[in-house]
Amino acid sequence: MTIITVTTGGTVPVRTIEFLTDPVLRGYYWPGVLAGLAVAALAAPLSVLVVLRRLAFIGQGVSHAAFGGVGVALALGAVGMTAAAVEPGRTGIILAFCVLSAYAIAWLGERSRVARPDTAIGIVLVASMAIGFVLHRYAAERARAGGQPAPPGLEDVLFGGVLGVGWFDAGVAGAVAVGVLVTLAWVRRDLVFWAFEPTAAEAFGVAVARVRNLVMILLAVAIVVGMQLAGVVLVTAMLVLPGAIALRLSARLWGVLAWAWASAILGVGAGLVLSFELDQQPGPMIVLAMTVMFGAASVAGGRLCGRKAIGTRH
């Protein structure tokens, strides 16, 4: 099947092996692959937490906030703030926007009780998307009027792209993965207690507000690092599906973590191969690969353990 698309610059797609071994092409594709594996490694344990603590929807809210962050960074770059147009600054702006959105959700839904918690997520989610679209268009118009290069296309921002990931991004993803994993290991006892029983954890002396804030920040970090590859819309899949798969396959903490890592890395790997072979954006391919794995795990998990699926039972 030969599909010609805009994203690969009108070239005829070649097989994965060629992408990764060709002396010219490999420089374009390896950073995306390595960044993807780093994101998988850091997203896997977080996804277990997301599923167990039922944070999937808030994760969705924070990831869509990243789109607002992209818009803000592009607009600031367009009006001449160079720090917002180059790499560390852009990522910082997106991360800040995500964290602020997480706080906005918490403030609207819990502290001020202006809205119910899930309503607060819904509002912040669509508002960020709207801001992102408006500012993206503004930046694109300004770039065209000024004869500047166009900002990254909406499709890449929303659904990801391997070619947008450079060596700098891959390095950042690797460093962030190490940082997130060390942090998770460091606070694991409080984290697990909080996820298991928030009220009891508080009564036993766990600083639950601090733990929750930390989890929100780690989620925002994972989203910002993962969004270039998987896109804003689909990055939360990496923060839900590995955990959901793993919880069908094991009832042990270490078993669940091992399955989560395995399925995240396998899912990202398979998704990237599919995206190369079928000339699709990597985001949807990663999501589809993981969804198929979830189906398989549901069937296998039922046979394996002879019990009702863990993670869906109340």
Next chain:
Amino acid sequence: MSEAAPAVRYRGVSYTYPEGAGDGSRSPAPAVERITLDVRAGERLGILGPNGGGKSTLLKLTLGLLKPDAGEVEVCGRSALSARRAGLVGYVPQRAEAGFDFPLSVRQVVEQGVSRGASAWRRLPAGARAQVDAAMELVGIAELAERPIGSLSGGQRQRAMIARAVAGEPRVLLLDEPTVGVDVEGQQRFGVLLERLASRGLTVVVVTHDLRTVAGGCDRVACLRRTLHAHVHPRGLTPEVLAEVFAHDVEAAFGPVHVEAHLEADCPGPHTHTHDHHHSDHGGDGARAHD
């Protein structure tokens, strides 16, 4: 009974949730009001009351998670918060809060009770691990230690939660609705277990709306519906007392009832009760669910 200092002492304790907090209700009515009660060291006290009667609020006040608007709560002679921070209070939460689909073994759950401040990079210290083993032995779940918490029966889970609460060797044990979802046999074992804990000098406070829990496992019962209405020996829970305490539950189910019972303090002593709310309007009380 020895007249040692009370393990828990409530002195005119009142608490009103800030407007709209907790459950979305806008009622400014107090959740608990003028609670005065001594819990003697080594006694098993049941606090019996309907849903929304302030039981969980009283528990949170006893844990120092809420601060009373008026009055004070003392645990082992110190403030509720500092007693809990010092590990003097063990807590068994209501069953519904726990995620029993969680991939944890029974041992990992019990370890939560002793892992405060433990290093993240090492195993739990040997002393803490010994406490965990002893607690599981005490409640009779030692042989289940490596099983996933989700594979246990309701009664076994409850004993695991009690083991977690007593692993840190507290002086006071608070239990919130401990027998919800526990079968008859489990309830009997629960009564025996409470007796064993109390015989080791632990003060036990059970908060429940389940009569069988207090009848089977408590020395004394305090009836709570916003204020304390009576506290008696379990056998003193006459139909009149119960009708009074659960009047709102009865009315919600069957329509208005008229309870003419006049409650007196059934156990004379230094404990004073507030009876002046008997015939006042408790409108909205039943709708407030702070539990």
